[in-house]
Amino acid sequence: MTRQRASRAEDDDEAERRGSVLLPRLDISPLRQVVRRLLAALAVLWVTVLLVWLDREGYVDDVDDHVSFLDCVYYTTVTLSTTGYGDIAPGSDSARLVNALVITPLRVLFLIILIGTTLEALTDRTRQQWRLNRWRSALRDHTVVVGFGTKGRSAIQTLLSTGLTRDRVVVIDPHPQAVKAANAEGFAGVEGDGTRSQVLVRAEVQRAKQIVIAPQRDDTSVLVTLTARQLNPRIRIVAAVREEENAPLLRQSGADQVITSASAAGRLLGLAMLSPNASSVIEDLIQQGSGLDLKERPVTKAEAGRSPRECADLVVSVVRGHRILPFDDPEAATLQLTDRLVVIHHASRPSPETEERRGEFR
Known part of the structure; x- marks a missing residue:
């Protein structure tokens, strides 16, 4: 019976640990902590010595009726350590008041x-809970990434290159090493199974703007998609699968966009064999923040009513409603203000919508 209770308690502790949110924190070496505490203790010690020295006339020494600087140091050490021999004591009202x-x-x-080490151990959980509560209250419209593997890391780096800050990203992964790696890079992490609604709730999926689902298994992607869509019907879901035959199932489960990683990599390999330069251009386009960027943006007021060929960026497609029109489609000959454009844009040049906002501000 005792063994069963101990085993049940260990299982409860493991479940609590695996479902907890880990916020990024600055790791300080034990030696550095000891040095910092010693310096702080010495600072308090010498401040007290200075106070006693400045008011030394108000102290009484039973030995020679004279309080020297050494006596001030001696009195300070025995006082701060609560030893209190009583041979030197405050005599005047000002000294007693100080x-x-x-x-x-x-x-x-x-x-x-x-005793800072002991107090830190006692208050660490309270401090972490306070940080967690403050983090939850401020978290809105963030991005959740399920799976901190190669695909998840690459997706985060792309999002960061577009202006997303690290405090707006929450990583979910079942492996503790992956969560620690995410913490080391400045991301909040939840260690647990992304298919469980409790884990997604701890990552505040119900208040998230978008979720990137990039686990190692396709069935996991489907279950995470179903759970996330149930918790937040308005969230944008982008999921990755290995096998192309599972992509329709993910779309039926509620994914807005499905990326087939295996076939996409295979197509790039084939393109690299047939046209090495073209594959280099494609690689540059999907790598945001450097060289040429492939991006989607709204039509500006200056572009409305014009042809896609008259835009500053190279227009690839025009998104009108739920349709994607090629740039040479007759229906896309005249741009509408409600359209969106898929363009090739140079990363070092400001986008047209940014320049338009600057013009309105001026």
């Missing part, structure tokens, strides 16, 4: 610094 209002709080601070 002891009551200043030196006593410094004594408490000195003791706190000395």
Whole structure:
């Protein structure tokens, strides 16, 4: 019975640990922590010595009726350590007032610094809970990434290159090493199975703007998609699958976009064999932030009513409603203000919509 209770308690602790949110934190070496505490303790010590030295006339020494600087250091050390031999004591009203209002709080601070390791262990969970509550209250319209493998990391790097900040990304992964790696890079992480609604809720999927699903298995992608869509009907879901035959199932499950990783890599390999330069251009287009970028943007007011060929960027397609029209489609000959454009844009040049906003601001 005792073994069963111990095993059940270990299982509960493991489940609680695996479902918890880990926020990024600055790791400090133990030696550095000890040095910092010693310096803080010495600072408190010498501040107290200075206070006693400046008011030395108000102290009484039973040995020679004279308080020297060494006596001040001696009195400070025995006072802050709460030893208190009593051979040197405050005699005047000002000295007693300084002891009551200043030196006593410094004594408490000195003791706190000395036992800081113990207090830190006792208060670490409370501090973490306070950080977690503050993080939850401020988290809105963020991005959740399920799977911190090669695909998940690459997706995050692409999003960061477009202006997304690290504090707006939450990583979910069942492996503790992956979550620690995400923390080391500045992302909040949840260790757990993304198919479980409890894990997704801890990542605040119900308030997220978008979710990237990139696990190792296609069936996991389907289950995560179903769970995420149930928790947040308005969330944008982009999922990756290995096998192309599973892509329709993911779309039926609620994914807005499905990327087939295996076939996409195979097509790039084939293109590299047939046309090496073309494959280099494709690689540059999908790598955001450098060289040429393939991006989607709205039609600006200056572009409305014009032809796609008159745009500053090279227009590849025109998105009108739920249809994607090629740039040479007769229906896309005249751009509408409600259209969106898929364009090839140079990363070093400001986008037309940015220049339009600057013009309105001026």
